[in-house]
Amino acid sequence: MTSHKLTVALESRSYSIHIGSGLIKAGGDSLLLPRLRGHHGVVVTNTTIAPLYLRQVQEWLAAAGYESTAIILPDGEEFKNHEVLQRLYHEMFQAGVQRNGFVCALGGGVVGDLAGYAAATYMRGIDLIQVPTTVLAQVDSSIGGKNGVNLDVGKNLVGTTYQPRVVISDVDFIASLPEREFLCGLGEVVKYGLLAGADFISFLEMNRVEIAERKPRSLAIMTHSCSRIKADFVVRDEHDLLGVRAALNLGHTVAHALEKTYAYQKLGHGEAVAVGLVCALALSQTMKLLSEAAFQRALKLLDLYGLPMLVPADADPEILVNLMRRDKKAGRGLSMVLLRGLGDPFLDENIDAGLLREIIDKCKKPLVVA
Numbered sequence: 001m002t003s004h005k006l007t008v009a010l011e012s013r014s015y016s017i018h019i020g021s022g023l024i025k026a027g028g029d030s031l032l033l034p035r036l037r038g039h040h041g042v043v044v045t046n047t048t049i050a051p052l053y054l055r056q057v058q059e060w061l062a063a064a065g066y067e068s069t070a071i072i073l074p075d076g077e078e079f080k081n082h083e084v085l086q087r088l089y090h091e092m093f094q095a096g097v098q099r100n101g102f103v104c105a106l107g108g109g110v111v112g113d114l115a116g117y118a119a120a121t122y123m124r125g126i127d128l129i130q131v132p133t134t135v136l137a138q139v140d141s142s143i144g145g146k147n148g149v150n151l152d153v154g155k156n157l158v159g160t161t162y163q164p165r166v167v168i169s170d171v172d173f174i175a176s177l178p179e180r181e182f183l184c185g186l187g188e189v190v191k192y193g194l195l196a197g198a199d200f201i202s203f204l205e206m207n208r209v210e211i212a213e214r215k216p217r218s219l220a221i222m223t224h225s226c227s228r229i230k231a232d233f234v235v236r237d238e239h240d241l242l243g244v245r246a247a248l249n250l251g252h253t254v255a256h257a258l259e260k261t262y263a264y265q266k267l268g269h270g271e272a273v274a275v276g277l278v279c280a281l282a283l284s285q286t287m288k289l290l291s292e293a294a295f296q297r298a299l300k301l302l303d304l305y306g307l308p309m310l311v312p313a314d315a316d317p318e319i320l321v322n323l324m325r326r327d328k329k330a331g332r333g334l335s336m337v338l339l340r341g342l343g344d345p346f347l348d349e350n351i352d353a354g355l356l357r358e359i360i361d362k363c364k365k366p367l368v369v370a
């Protein structure tokens, strides 16, 4: 299978994303790696991924002339914190990582965010290689340089924007991903469809079976498209200052409030994003920004992929809207990404709270027309 390559064009911080099957294995193409500053670094991963892929990645690095020490972290969002970060710095130091060393982040978004933050800050910044192993990490978190850790008072409150030297998305890793994590990743994939418009939506409509069966060729095309869409928003607004990169938060304002309300137990992130997309679509349609036909096409796409689409019956719109006002990305008023059409997102910083409460209530019942 051919691999796909794209460039995130950020001047001196530009880097390649390689996407395909069989990219990382002993004898795989080590030329995918850029020239790193030194020859020794660490592979940071977790207890679930290490037995599956660590050896393969270390052998692949070795074949390219890079020696690595493994650092294996506990698995879980609850470990994306300063305590584990301290341990990580300490183990990097013990492993002899120097200013010219590297961090290779092997895992999902949790490992990627932690290891990315460590790479950005250890000795004021060392080379970072992202090797994402979940759909979410391949289509989203490994691209664009955001990293960080959680605080007790909220998620992702400490972090930096620090670009990797390369991202290697080997879709073979997706074969072992638990079904629910796979589905959560697809929530983000559908989000990209709504951000990008008709062409990618048509691809997703026509290739559902192959994607659901995790056929490497279809996963690679899907991941390539999502990566291209994300990279495009990132290069136009690397530091999230212009309201352009903010469009990537389509569905996320409601999603974050739902996740918080249910203490991150009831809905996975991608599932909450799917419900958040329905709310953003319904608000856009009610505000006459989005046609009924576009609205129904988007809902049918979420339905086709078996994503949850209903706001839980016991969710209190008042509480959700109050949480949204306090969202890290909310700005001064109540803001949300809406759609003027499929592929035409914008950040509305003046959302009518009363209307949003009505929409949240409305989204407790199915809106898709059979």
Ligand code: NAD
Residues within 6 Å of the ligand: 046, 048, 049, 052, 075, 076, 077, 080, 107, 108, 109, 110, 111, 113, 133, 134, 135, 136, 137, 140, 141, 142, 143, 144, 145, 146, 147, 155, 156, 173, 174, 175, 176, 177, 178, 181, 184
């Ligand atoms: P995750 O990293 O927790 O991975 C999900 C689960 O799948 C974990 O148990 C993990 O060990 C396991 N796993 C990973 N790859 C596997 C594989 N190939 N086979 C079997 N099991 C595998 O979750 P995630 O959804 O990848 O990432 C969520 C995190 O990403 C959150 O912390 C979120 O804040 C962050 N995030 C960051 C950005 C960004 O731009 N930096 C964007 C979106 C999300």
Ligand code: GLY
Residues within 6 Å of the ligand: 140, 143, 144, 146, 240, 245, 246, 248, 249
């Ligand atoms: N995940 C949103 C961003 O990278 O900006």
